[in-house]
Amino acid sequence: MAFIGGGLFGRGPRTIAVNDVSFAVGRREIVALIGASGSGKTTIVRTALGLQAPSAGAVRFCGRPVDTLGASERQAWRRRVQLIFQDPSEALNPRMTVQQILLEGLAIHRLGTRAERQARIVEALGFVGLAPADAFLGRHPHTLSGGQRQRVAIAAALVLEPELLVADEPVSMLDPSIRAGILELFRRLRTERGMSTLIVTHDLPSAYNLADRAHVMNRGRIVEEGDTAAVFRSPRDDYTRRLIAAARGKVQEAAS
Ligand SMILES: Nc1ncnc2c1ncn2[C@@H]1O[C@H](COP(=O)(O)OP(=O)(O)OP(=O)(O)O)[C@@H](O)[C@H]1O
Ligand SMILES: [Mg+2]
Structure with a gap:
């Protein structure tokens, strides 16, 4: 993934944000993408979601390159892959009520009758621990x-x-005191709903506690990947070792 600098007309230096990166998230799998600030994590997320096109390479969903999807397939893909942002205040429309926010996606994707939609949003609020829904x-x-x-x-x-x-x-x-509860939700979404998750984090304890596999990024490349426990136990890459050493106290706390 390359960005062309120099404003509107694209003159100026070319920033290679992410290069030669390839990874997959399997069914019911939680994969962590770890890396320092500026290492290219968000660039990967945006590219994977089709929010920006890769300058080379392809994004595949269920085996299909997403740039070959027709309009209705694209709409289905947009429903099947959902993004959770860092800052929920930015993601949620401040003028809408929780009910309107939850109904919006269902309306866009034309899912369910009015009664079914209402039942679904009440159920979802219960799942995430916001009950009773009426409150x-x-x-x-x-x-x-x-x-x-x-x-x-x-x-x-x-x-x-x-x-x-x-x-x-x-x-x-x-x-920090409420992080664990949110991470637990991702775990339950996997076990109870069979969802897969790609979680971007620079918080090693979160990755350690949650992910089956971890990919470590440094300066636009994946420098290490594997089973999370193995990556943390015996990191092969120097950058990963330094990252783990820096977070050692925190990781040990989380592991105990
Ligand atoms: N639209 C853009 N135009 C030019 N350069 C960009 C653009 N977006 C990102 N970059 C550059 O690409 C590199 C990777 O940025 P990215 O946002 O993917 O990092 P990140 O790993 O998500 O960092 P953070 O942990 O701070 O969120 C950085 O050097 C960044 O400055
Ligand atoms: Mg980012």
Whole structure:
């Protein structure tokens, strides 16, 4: 993935943000993408979601290159892959109530009757721990805590019954005391709903606790990949070793 600098007409230096990166997320799998700031994690996420086109290479979903999908298949792909943002305040429309937020995606994708939609959003709020639903449906995002807002954002994805969740630093804006609860939701989405998750994080304990596999990025390349436990136990790459050493106290805490 290359960015051309120099403004509108693309003159100026070319930044190679991500280069020669290839990875897959399998069914019911949680994969962590770890790396320092600027290493290219968000670029990968945006490319994987089709928000920006790769300058070379392809994104495949269920084996199909996504740039070959027709309009209706593209719409289906947009439902089946949902994005969870770092900052739920930005993701949620401040003028809408929780009910309107949760209904919006269902309306866009024309899913269910009115009664079915209502049942689905109540169920999703319960799943993410916002119950009773009546206590939340009429509220606006700014009246919720940061953790509750992220739960609403996850519920908004969940009502669409996606197969893959892509979460870009979903807990880094949240107070450490409520991070574990949100990470637990991703775990339950896998075990209870069979979802796959690609989670971007620079928080090693989160990756360690949650992911089956980890990919470590440094300066636009994947420098290490494998079973999360193995990567943390015996990192082969020097950058990964330094990252782990820097976080050692935290990882040990999380592992114990
Ligand atoms: N639209 C853009 N135009 C030019 N360069 C960009 C653009 N977006 C990202 N970059 C550059 O690409 C590189 C990777 O950025 P990216 O946002 O993917 O990093 P990141 O790993 O997500 O970092 P962070 O942890 O801070 O979110 C950086 O050097 C960044 O400055
Ligand atoms: Mg980023």
